[in-house]
Amino acid sequence: MPLVLYNTLTRRKDPFQPLDPSHVGMYVCGPTVYDRAHIGNARPIVIFDVLFRLLQRLYPAVTYVRNITDVDDKINARAQANGEPISALTERTTRLFHEDIGALNALPPTVEPRATAHIGQMIAMIQALIAKGHAYEAEGHVLFSVPSMPEYGRLSNRSRDEMIAGARVEIAPYKRDAADFVLWKPSPGDLPGWDSPWGRGRPGWHIECSAMSREYLGPTFDIHGGGQDLVFPHHENEMAQSCCANGAPFARTWLHNGWLMVEGEKMSKSLGNFFTVRDLLDQAPGEAIRLALMSAHYHQPFDWTAEGLKQARQTLDRLYLALRAVADIAPTEADSVPLEVLAALEDDLNTPLAISHLHEIATKLNKAETIAEKAKWKGALLASGRLLGLLGQEVESWFRWVPAGGAALSDPQVQQMVDDRLAARKAKNFAEADRLRQALSENGVLLEDGPGGTTWRRA
Protein backbone atom coordinates (compact mmCIF):
# COMPACT_ATOMS: atom_id res chain seq x y z
CA MET A 1 0.00 0.00 0.00
CA PRO A 2 1.56 3.29 -1.03
CA LEU A 3 2.04 6.19 1.32
CA VAL A 4 -0.34 9.05 0.67
CA LEU A 5 0.01 12.45 2.28
CA TYR A 6 -2.16 15.54 2.27
CA ASN A 7 -0.11 18.11 0.40
CA THR A 8 -0.86 21.73 1.26
CA LEU A 9 0.46 22.69 -2.15
CA THR A 10 -2.11 20.66 -4.05
CA ARG A 11 -4.77 20.70 -1.35
CA ARG A 12 -5.46 17.00 -1.60
CA LYS A 13 -4.05 13.66 -0.63
CA ASP A 14 -1.36 12.66 -3.12
CA PRO A 15 0.65 9.45 -3.40
CA PHE A 16 4.07 10.17 -1.99
CA GLN A 17 6.79 9.74 -4.58
CA PRO A 18 10.25 10.59 -3.35
CA LEU A 19 12.73 12.24 -5.65
CA ASP A 20 15.15 9.46 -4.84
CA PRO A 21 13.42 6.31 -3.55
CA SER A 22 16.63 5.24 -1.89
CA HIS A 23 16.91 8.41 0.17
CA VAL A 24 14.06 10.60 1.42
CA GLY A 25 14.63 14.16 2.65
CA MET A 26 12.43 15.97 5.17
CA TYR A 27 12.72 19.41 6.72
CA VAL A 28 10.65 20.51 9.71
CA CYS A 29 10.67 23.93 11.32
CA GLY A 30 12.12 23.60 14.79
CA PRO A 31 11.95 25.77 17.88
CA THR A 32 12.99 29.34 18.47
CA VAL A 33 14.99 28.85 21.62
CA TYR A 34 13.93 31.59 23.99
CA ASP A 35 11.69 29.62 26.36
CA ARG A 36 10.65 26.13 27.39
CA ALA A 37 8.70 24.17 24.80
CA HIS A 38 4.97 24.33 25.38
CA ILE A 39 2.45 21.67 24.55
CA GLY A 40 1.66 23.39 21.25
CA ASN A 41 5.30 23.09 20.24
CA ALA A 42 5.19 19.43 21.14
CA ARG A 43 2.49 18.49 18.68
CA PRO A 44 4.50 18.92 15.46
CA ILE A 45 7.49 17.32 17.18
CA VAL A 46 5.48 14.18 17.89
CA ILE A 47 3.62 14.15 14.58
CA PHE A 48 6.72 14.47 12.48
CA ASP A 49 8.51 11.98 14.67
CA VAL A 50 5.86 9.45 13.70
CA LEU A 51 6.33 10.38 10.06
CA PHE A 52 10.11 10.02 10.45
CA ARG A 53 9.67 6.55 11.93
CA LEU A 54 7.28 5.56 9.16
CA LEU A 55 9.58 6.85 6.42
CA GLN A 56 12.50 4.99 7.95
CA ARG A 57 10.47 1.85 7.73
CA LEU A 58 9.39 2.43 4.13
CA TYR A 59 12.64 3.69 2.64
CA PRO A 60 16.29 2.68 2.93
CA ALA A 61 17.50 6.08 4.11
CA VAL A 62 15.89 9.23 5.47
CA THR A 63 17.51 12.55 6.25
CA TYR A 64 15.40 14.48 8.73
CA VAL A 65 16.47 18.07 9.25
CA ARG A 66 14.99 20.09 12.09
CA ASN A 67 16.50 23.48 12.73
CA ILE A 68 17.16 25.43 15.90
CA THR A 69 16.39 29.11 15.51
CA ASP A 70 18.90 30.83 17.73
CA VAL A 71 18.78 34.32 16.28
CA ASP A 72 15.50 36.14 16.67
CA ASP A 73 14.12 39.33 18.17
CA LYS A 74 12.21 37.39 20.82
CA ILE A 75 15.49 35.87 21.92
CA ASN A 76 17.11 39.26 22.09
CA ALA A 77 14.28 40.65 24.17
CA ARG A 78 14.27 37.70 26.56
CA ALA A 79 18.02 37.74 27.07
CA GLN A 80 17.85 41.40 27.88
CA ALA A 81 14.96 40.89 30.28
CA ASN A 82 16.88 38.09 32.01
CA GLY A 83 20.07 40.12 32.01
CA GLU A 84 22.03 37.25 30.51
CA PRO A 85 24.07 36.79 27.35
CA ILE A 86 22.13 35.59 24.34
CA SER A 87 24.30 32.52 23.97
CA ALA A 88 23.58 31.50 27.56
CA LEU A 89 19.85 31.73 26.90
CA THR A 90 19.89 29.86 23.60
CA GLU A 91 22.22 27.12 24.81
CA ARG A 92 20.24 26.50 27.96
CA THR A 93 16.91 26.55 26.14
CA THR A 94 18.20 24.17 23.50
CA ARG A 95 19.34 21.74 26.16
CA LEU A 96 15.97 21.90 27.94
CA PHE A 97 14.20 21.44 24.62
CA HIS A 98 16.11 18.24 24.02
CA GLU A 99 15.31 16.99 27.50
CA ASP A 100 11.61 17.73 27.19
CA ILE A 101 11.02 16.20 23.78
CA GLY A 102 13.29 13.29 24.60
CA ALA A 103 10.82 12.49 27.36
CA LEU A 104 8.16 12.36 24.65
CA ASN A 105 10.15 9.67 22.88
CA ALA A 106 10.96 11.83 19.91
CA LEU A 107 13.96 10.53 18.00
CA PRO A 108 16.72 13.05 17.35
CA PRO A 109 16.63 14.34 13.79
CA THR A 110 19.41 13.37 11.43
CA VAL A 111 20.69 16.94 11.41
CA GLU A 112 19.78 19.75 13.76
CA PRO A 113 21.37 22.87 12.30
CA ARG A 114 21.54 26.16 14.17
CA ALA A 115 20.76 29.36 12.32
CA THR A 116 23.79 31.22 13.66
CA ALA A 117 26.07 28.57 12.19
CA HIS A 118 24.74 29.24 8.70
CA ILE A 119 24.89 33.00 8.34
CA GLY A 120 27.35 32.66 5.45
CA GLN A 121 24.92 30.51 3.47
CA MET A 122 22.14 33.00 4.14
CA ILE A 123 24.24 35.92 2.90
CA ALA A 124 25.18 33.96 -0.23
CA MET A 125 21.53 33.22 -0.90
CA ILE A 126 20.56 36.85 -0.45
CA GLN A 127 23.31 37.87 -2.84
CA ALA A 128 21.98 35.43 -5.41
CA LEU A 129 18.50 36.89 -5.01
CA ILE A 130 19.80 40.41 -5.56
CA ALA A 131 21.81 39.30 -8.59
CA LYS A 132 18.72 37.73 -10.13
CA GLY A 133 16.60 40.78 -9.54
CA HIS A 134 14.43 39.20 -6.83
CA ALA A 135 15.71 41.36 -3.99
CA TYR A 136 16.93 44.90 -3.39
CA GLU A 137 18.69 46.92 -0.75
CA ALA A 138 17.00 49.82 0.96
CA GLU A 139 18.16 51.76 4.01
CA GLY A 140 20.43 48.98 5.19
CA HIS A 141 17.71 46.35 4.72
CA VAL A 142 17.52 43.80 2.00
CA LEU A 143 14.00 43.03 0.88
CA PHE A 144 12.52 40.30 -1.24
CA SER A 145 10.60 41.70 -4.16
CA VAL A 146 7.28 39.89 -4.17
CA PRO A 147 6.17 41.23 -7.58
CA SER A 148 9.28 39.62 -9.08
CA MET A 149 7.75 36.23 -8.50
CA PRO A 150 4.49 35.68 -10.36
CA GLU A 151 3.61 32.42 -8.56
CA TYR A 152 3.91 34.01 -5.11
CA GLY A 153 0.94 33.04 -2.95
CA ARG A 154 0.49 29.56 -4.36
CA LEU A 155 1.14 27.69 -1.12
CA SER A 156 -1.12 29.79 1.07
CA ASN A 157 -3.62 30.30 -1.74
CA ARG A 158 -3.91 34.02 -1.51
CA SER A 159 -3.30 36.86 -3.89
CA ARG A 160 -0.95 39.73 -3.27
CA ASP A 161 -3.87 42.16 -3.17
CA GLU A 162 -5.61 40.16 -0.49
CA MET A 163 -2.52 40.18 1.62
CA ILE A 164 -2.15 43.90 1.44
CA ALA A 165 -5.83 44.49 2.07
CA GLY A 166 -5.62 42.38 5.20
CA ALA A 167 -2.33 43.71 6.50
CA ARG A 168 -2.55 44.75 10.11
CA VAL A 169 0.83 46.33 10.31
CA GLU A 170 2.10 49.57 8.98
CA ILE A 171 4.08 49.25 5.83
CA ALA A 172 7.68 50.34 6.16
CA PRO A 173 8.40 53.32 3.90
CA TYR A 174 11.47 51.72 2.30
CA LYS A 175 9.48 48.88 0.81
CA ARG A 176 8.94 49.14 -2.93
CA ASP A 177 5.90 46.98 -2.66
CA ALA A 178 3.72 46.56 0.37
CA ALA A 179 4.05 42.77 0.21
CA ASP A 180 7.85 42.76 0.17
CA PHE A 181 9.48 41.16 3.17
CA VAL A 182 12.81 41.40 4.93
CA LEU A 183 15.76 39.14 4.10
CA TRP A 184 18.37 41.07 6.06
CA LYS A 185 18.11 43.91 8.53
CA PRO A 186 20.64 46.20 10.17
CA SER A 187 21.74 45.47 13.73
CA PRO A 188 22.86 48.18 16.12
CA GLY A 189 25.89 47.40 18.26
CA ASP A 190 23.93 46.01 21.20
CA LEU A 191 22.16 43.37 19.12
CA PRO A 192 23.60 40.25 17.50
CA GLY A 193 25.01 41.09 14.12
CA TRP A 194 27.25 39.80 11.37
CA ASP A 195 29.25 41.63 8.74
CA SER A 196 27.64 41.55 5.35
CA PRO A 197 27.80 43.39 2.02
CA TRP A 198 25.00 45.58 3.46
CA GLY A 199 26.77 46.39 6.70
CA ARG A 200 26.46 44.78 10.13
CA GLY A 201 23.13 43.08 10.39
CA ARG A 202 21.10 39.97 11.09
CA PRO A 203 18.89 37.75 8.96
CA GLY A 204 15.15 38.02 8.51
CA TRP A 205 13.01 35.22 9.81
CA HIS A 206 12.48 33.11 6.71
CA ILE A 207 15.91 32.99 5.14
CA GLU A 208 17.44 30.59 7.65
CA CYS A 209 15.18 27.71 6.66
CA SER A 210 15.87 28.36 2.99
CA ALA A 211 19.61 28.35 3.56
CA MET A 212 19.68 25.34 5.85
CA SER A 213 17.29 23.13 3.89
CA ARG A 214 19.42 23.75 0.82
CA GLU A 215 22.61 23.03 2.73
CA TYR A 216 21.45 19.61 3.94
CA LEU A 217 18.80 18.52 1.46
CA GLY A 218 19.57 20.37 -1.75
CA PRO A 219 17.42 22.87 -3.64
CA THR A 220 14.57 20.41 -4.21
CA PHE A 221 13.54 17.89 -1.59
CA ASP A 222 10.63 15.69 -0.59
CA ILE A 223 8.84 16.91 2.51
CA HIS A 224 8.59 20.16 4.40
CA GLY A 225 6.56 20.25 7.58
CA GLY A 226 5.45 22.56 10.34
CA GLY A 227 2.46 24.05 12.09
CA GLN A 228 -0.48 25.31 10.07
CA ASP A 229 0.15 28.84 11.29
CA LEU A 230 3.44 28.82 9.42
CA VAL A 231 1.85 28.43 6.01
CA PHE A 232 1.68 32.15 5.74
CA PRO A 233 3.88 34.05 5.80
CA HIS A 234 6.79 31.83 6.80
CA HIS A 235 6.51 28.96 4.37
CA GLU A 236 5.19 31.06 1.53
CA ASN A 237 8.19 33.36 1.83
CA GLU A 238 10.61 30.52 2.34
CA MET A 239 9.41 28.90 -0.84
CA ALA A 240 9.62 32.17 -2.76
CA GLN A 241 13.20 32.81 -1.65
CA SER A 242 14.37 29.30 -2.32
CA CYS A 243 12.73 28.91 -5.71
CA CYS A 244 14.05 32.26 -6.90
CA ALA A 245 17.55 31.87 -5.48
CA ASN A 246 18.01 28.27 -6.59
CA GLY A 247 16.14 28.45 -9.85
CA ALA A 248 14.61 25.13 -8.92
CA PRO A 249 11.45 23.83 -7.29
CA PHE A 250 11.52 23.73 -3.48
CA ALA A 251 9.76 21.18 -1.26
CA ARG A 252 7.48 18.85 -3.22
CA THR A 253 5.15 17.91 -0.38
CA TRP A 254 4.10 20.31 2.37
CA LEU A 255 2.57 18.96 5.55
CA HIS A 256 0.97 21.17 8.18
CA ASN A 257 -0.42 20.12 11.52
CA GLY A 258 -3.51 21.81 12.93
CA TRP A 259 -3.57 24.26 15.79
CA LEU A 260 -3.70 23.20 19.41
CA MET A 261 -6.34 24.48 21.82
CA VAL A 262 -6.53 23.97 25.56
CA GLU A 263 -9.86 23.00 27.10
CA GLY A 264 -11.63 24.50 24.11
CA GLU A 265 -9.85 27.82 24.22
CA LYS A 266 -6.83 29.23 22.52
CA MET A 267 -3.81 28.62 24.70
CA SER A 268 -2.44 31.82 26.14
CA LYS A 269 -0.63 32.97 29.20
CA SER A 270 -3.34 35.47 30.04
CA LEU A 271 -6.01 32.77 30.17
CA GLY A 272 -3.85 30.75 32.52
CA ASN A 273 -4.08 27.67 30.31
CA PHE A 274 -0.52 27.76 29.12
CA PHE A 275 1.37 24.51 29.72
CA THR A 276 4.96 23.74 29.07
CA VAL A 277 5.95 20.19 28.31
CA ARG A 278 7.83 20.24 31.60
CA ASP A 279 4.67 21.13 33.54
CA LEU A 280 2.89 18.17 32.01
CA LEU A 281 5.78 15.78 32.56
CA ASP A 282 5.34 16.45 36.27
CA GLN A 283 1.75 15.27 36.02
CA ALA A 284 1.94 12.33 33.66
CA PRO A 285 4.48 10.08 31.98
CA GLY A 286 5.89 11.46 28.73
CA GLU A 287 4.53 8.49 26.87
CA ALA A 288 0.99 9.45 27.90
CA ILE A 289 1.55 12.99 26.64
CA ARG A 290 2.82 11.58 23.38
CA LEU A 291 -0.17 9.28 22.97
CA ALA A 292 -2.58 12.10 23.80
CA LEU A 293 -1.05 14.20 21.03
CA MET A 294 -1.48 11.35 18.59
CA SER A 295 -5.09 10.68 19.52
CA ALA A 296 -6.47 13.09 16.93
CA HIS A 297 -5.52 13.26 13.27
CA TYR A 298 -2.61 15.65 12.75
CA HIS A 299 -4.50 17.75 10.28
CA GLN A 300 -7.37 18.46 12.67
CA PRO A 301 -7.34 21.11 15.34
CA PHE A 302 -6.45 19.47 18.61
CA ASP A 303 -8.08 20.23 21.93
CA TRP A 304 -5.69 19.50 24.79
CA THR A 305 -7.62 18.57 27.93
CA ALA A 306 -6.85 17.11 31.33
CA GLU A 307 -9.41 14.43 30.57
CA GLY A 308 -7.69 13.56 27.32
CA LEU A 309 -4.38 13.15 29.08
CA LYS A 310 -6.02 10.92 31.68
CA GLN A 311 -7.54 8.79 28.96
CA ALA A 312 -4.22 8.49 27.17
CA ARG A 313 -2.72 7.20 30.37
CA GLN A 314 -5.57 4.73 30.82
CA THR A 315 -5.08 3.51 27.28
CA LEU A 316 -1.42 2.83 27.98
CA ASP A 317 -2.37 1.11 31.24
CA ARG A 318 -4.55 -1.22 29.23
CA LEU A 319 -1.86 -1.94 26.65
CA TYR A 320 0.90 -2.43 29.20
CA LEU A 321 -1.42 -4.62 31.27
CA ALA A 322 -1.89 -6.85 28.26
CA LEU A 323 1.89 -7.04 27.91
CA ARG A 324 2.37 -7.66 31.62
CA ALA A 325 0.16 -10.73 31.38
CA VAL A 326 2.56 -12.25 28.86
CA ALA A 327 5.77 -10.96 30.41
CA ASP A 328 7.38 -14.39 30.40
CA ILE A 329 6.57 -15.16 26.78
CA ALA A 330 9.02 -14.21 24.07
CA PRO A 331 7.33 -12.36 21.20
CA THR A 332 7.60 -13.78 17.74
CA GLU A 333 8.50 -11.73 14.72
CA ALA A 334 9.07 -8.65 16.79
CA ASP A 335 9.42 -6.60 13.65
CA SER A 336 6.19 -7.54 11.92
CA VAL A 337 3.83 -4.59 12.07
CA PRO A 338 0.30 -5.76 11.27
CA LEU A 339 -0.89 -4.58 7.89
CA GLU A 340 -3.81 -2.61 9.24
CA VAL A 341 -1.56 -0.55 11.48
CA LEU A 342 0.81 0.19 8.64
CA ALA A 343 -2.09 0.96 6.31
CA ALA A 344 -3.56 3.44 8.78
CA LEU A 345 -0.29 5.34 8.99
CA GLU A 346 0.28 5.16 5.26
CA ASP A 347 -3.06 6.82 4.77
CA ASP A 348 -1.94 10.35 5.62
CA LEU A 349 -0.67 9.39 9.06
CA ASN A 350 -3.98 8.30 10.54
CA THR A 351 -2.72 7.83 14.08
CA PRO A 352 -6.18 7.58 15.74
CA LEU A 353 -7.04 4.68 13.48
CA ALA A 354 -3.67 3.07 14.15
CA ILE A 355 -4.29 3.38 17.89
CA SER A 356 -7.68 1.72 17.53
CA HIS A 357 -5.87 -1.21 15.92
CA LEU A 358 -3.53 -1.31 18.89
CA HIS A 359 -6.60 -1.82 21.06
CA GLU A 360 -7.84 -4.61 18.84
CA ILE A 361 -4.45 -6.31 18.97
CA ALA A 362 -4.43 -5.99 22.75
CA THR A 363 -7.85 -7.62 22.91
CA LYS A 364 -6.61 -10.50 20.77
CA LEU A 365 -3.59 -10.80 23.02
CA ASN A 366 -5.82 -10.90 26.10
CA LYS A 367 -7.98 -13.58 24.54
CA ALA A 368 -5.15 -15.70 23.18
CA GLU A 369 -5.07 -19.17 24.71
CA THR A 370 -1.96 -20.78 23.34
CA ILE A 371 1.63 -19.75 23.82
CA ALA A 372 2.02 -19.41 20.07
CA GLU A 373 -0.91 -17.03 19.80
CA LYS A 374 0.25 -14.99 22.74
CA ALA A 375 3.74 -14.73 21.29
CA LYS A 376 2.32 -13.69 17.96
CA TRP A 377 0.06 -10.93 19.29
CA LYS A 378 2.67 -9.72 21.71
CA GLY A 379 5.06 -9.34 18.80
CA ALA A 380 2.40 -7.51 16.81
CA LEU A 381 1.65 -5.13 19.64
CA LEU A 382 5.28 -4.34 20.32
CA ALA A 383 6.11 -3.84 16.66
CA SER A 384 3.12 -1.54 16.19
CA GLY A 385 4.05 0.37 19.29
CA ARG A 386 7.60 0.80 18.15
CA LEU A 387 6.48 2.27 14.84
CA LEU A 388 4.43 4.80 16.79
CA GLY A 389 7.11 5.45 19.38
CA LEU A 390 5.03 3.74 22.09
CA LEU A 391 5.27 0.74 24.41
CA GLY A 392 9.03 0.83 24.34
CA GLN A 393 9.71 0.92 28.06
CA GLU A 394 9.86 -1.89 30.59
CA VAL A 395 6.34 -2.84 31.63
CA GLU A 396 7.10 -2.52 35.33
CA SER A 397 8.68 0.89 34.95
CA TRP A 398 5.50 2.13 33.31
CA PHE A 399 3.46 1.02 36.31
CA ARG A 400 5.87 2.55 38.77
CA TRP A 401 5.84 6.08 37.43
CA VAL A 402 5.34 8.72 40.13
CA PRO A 403 4.51 12.41 39.70
CA ALA A 404 6.92 15.23 40.38
CA GLY A 405 6.12 15.54 44.08
CA GLY A 406 7.03 11.88 44.58
CA ALA A 407 4.86 9.18 46.06
CA ALA A 408 3.69 8.83 49.64
CA LEU A 409 4.85 5.24 49.66
CA SER A 410 8.13 4.09 48.18
CA ASP A 411 8.30 0.96 46.06
CA PRO A 412 9.81 -1.13 48.91
CA GLN A 413 7.13 0.13 51.32
CA VAL A 414 4.44 -0.87 48.88
CA GLN A 415 6.03 -4.25 48.37
CA GLN A 416 6.14 -4.80 52.13
CA MET A 417 2.44 -4.03 52.46
CA VAL A 418 1.65 -6.31 49.54
CA ASP A 419 3.59 -9.11 51.22
CA ASP A 420 1.86 -8.48 54.55
CA ARG A 421 -1.50 -8.61 52.89
CA LEU A 422 -0.60 -11.84 51.17
CA ALA A 423 0.29 -13.35 54.54
CA ALA A 424 -3.01 -12.13 56.01
CA ARG A 425 -4.91 -13.67 53.13
CA LYS A 426 -3.14 -16.96 53.60
CA ALA A 427 -4.21 -16.88 57.23
CA LYS A 428 -7.76 -16.09 56.02
CA ASN A 429 -7.57 -12.82 57.87
CA PHE A 430 -9.54 -11.01 55.19
CA ALA A 431 -10.28 -7.97 57.33
CA GLU A 432 -6.58 -7.23 57.61
CA ALA A 433 -6.05 -8.01 53.92
CA ASP A 434 -8.80 -5.60 52.94
CA ARG A 435 -7.45 -2.94 55.27
CA LEU A 436 -4.07 -3.11 53.54
CA ARG A 437 -5.68 -3.04 50.11
CA GLN A 438 -7.63 0.02 51.14
CA ALA A 439 -4.55 1.74 52.55
CA LEU A 440 -2.65 1.13 49.34
CA SER A 441 -5.56 2.27 47.23
CA GLU A 442 -5.66 5.55 49.15
CA ASN A 443 -2.05 6.04 48.13
CA GLY A 444 -2.72 5.43 44.48
CA VAL A 445 -1.62 1.82 44.40
CA LEU A 446 -3.91 -0.78 42.85
CA LEU A 447 -3.56 -4.47 43.60
CA GLU A 448 -4.39 -7.30 41.29
CA ASP A 449 -4.59 -10.84 42.60
CA GLY A 450 -3.90 -13.36 39.90
CA PRO A 451 -3.08 -17.01 39.62
CA GLY A 452 0.61 -16.13 39.51
CA GLY A 453 0.49 -13.99 42.63
CA THR A 454 -0.38 -10.39 43.41
CA THR A 455 0.82 -7.56 41.20
CA TRP A 456 0.53 -3.87 41.92
CA ARG A 457 0.60 -0.66 39.95
CA ARG A 458 0.38 3.04 40.50
CA ALA A 459 -2.50 4.88 38.87
Added chain:
RNA sequence: GGCCGGGUGGCAGAGUGGCUAUGCAGAGGACUGCAAAUCCUUGCACAUCGGUUCGAUUCCGGUCUCGGCCUCCA
Protein backbone atom coordinates in the same frame (compact mmCIF):
# COMPACT_ATOMS: atom_id res chain seq x y z
C1' G B 1 -14.03 41.48 4.27
C1' G B 2 -10.74 37.43 1.99
C1' C B 3 -8.80 32.42 2.52
C1' C B 4 -9.04 27.69 5.08
C1' G B 5 -10.74 23.71 8.28
C1' G B 6 -14.62 21.78 11.33
C1' G B 7 -19.86 20.41 13.30
C1' U B 8 -20.44 12.16 14.49
C1' G B 9 -23.57 8.50 20.14
C1' G B 10 -22.69 10.87 27.67
C1' C B 11 -17.19 12.07 26.39
C1' A B 12 -12.84 11.58 23.14
C1' G B 13 -12.30 10.36 18.11
C1' A B 14 -11.90 7.53 13.07
C1' G B 15 -14.47 6.26 8.77
C1' U B 16 -17.90 5.11 4.92
C1' G B 17 -22.93 5.94 -0.81
C1' G B 18 -26.21 0.36 1.51
C1' C B 19 -22.66 -3.96 6.07
C1' U B 20 -19.56 -3.36 14.24
C1' A B 21 -14.99 2.01 14.11
C1' U B 22 -12.05 2.06 18.56
C1' G B 23 -11.48 3.60 23.65
C1' C B 24 -13.56 5.71 28.12
C1' A B 25 -18.17 6.23 30.74
C1' G B 26 -23.33 3.37 31.46
C1' A B 27 -26.28 -1.46 31.89
C1' G B 28 -26.24 -6.93 32.40
C1' G B 29 -23.28 -11.46 32.85
C1' A B 30 -18.75 -14.80 33.67
C1' C B 31 -14.57 -14.89 36.88
C1' U B 32 -13.06 -13.24 42.13
C1' G B 33 -12.83 -14.37 49.78
C1' C B 34 -13.54 -8.90 48.46
C1' A B 35 -11.60 -6.31 44.51
C1' A B 36 -8.94 -5.22 40.14
C1' A B 37 -7.87 -6.85 35.49
C1' U B 38 -9.84 -9.73 31.62
C1' C B 39 -13.67 -11.84 28.59
C1' C B 40 -18.96 -12.01 26.82
C1' U B 41 -23.64 -9.30 25.91
C1' U B 42 -25.88 -4.56 25.49
C1' G B 43 -28.00 0.70 24.98
C1' C B 44 -26.57 5.52 22.76
C1' A B 45 -24.74 8.90 16.47
C1' C B 46 -23.68 11.30 12.22
C1' A B 47 -25.87 20.38 13.04
C1' U B 48 -30.01 21.96 9.76
C1' C B 49 -32.82 22.58 5.05
C1' G B 50 -33.07 21.20 0.09
C1' G B 51 -30.97 18.35 -4.25
C1' U B 52 -28.72 13.92 -6.81
C1' U B 53 -29.62 8.52 -5.96
C1' C B 54 -33.05 2.42 -5.66
C1' G B 55 -30.58 4.14 -1.13
C1' A B 56 -26.73 9.61 2.04
C1' U B 57 -24.02 10.43 8.08
C1' U B 58 -20.96 9.81 3.52
C1' C B 59 -21.74 13.47 -2.94
C1' C B 60 -23.77 18.71 -4.42
C1' G B 61 -26.01 23.52 -2.91
C1' G B 62 -28.09 26.85 0.85
C1' U B 63 -28.55 27.98 6.18
C1' C B 64 -26.91 28.06 11.15
C1' U B 65 -22.71 27.45 14.11
C1' C B 66 -17.46 26.79 15.97
C1' G B 67 -12.39 27.65 15.10
C1' G B 68 -7.82 29.22 12.56
C1' C B 69 -4.90 32.47 9.30
C1' C B 70 -4.47 37.33 6.74
C1' U B 71 3.97 39.92 7.74
C1' C B 72 7.54 37.36 11.95
C1' C B 73 2.69 32.65 17.07
C1' A B 74 4.26 25.55 16.22
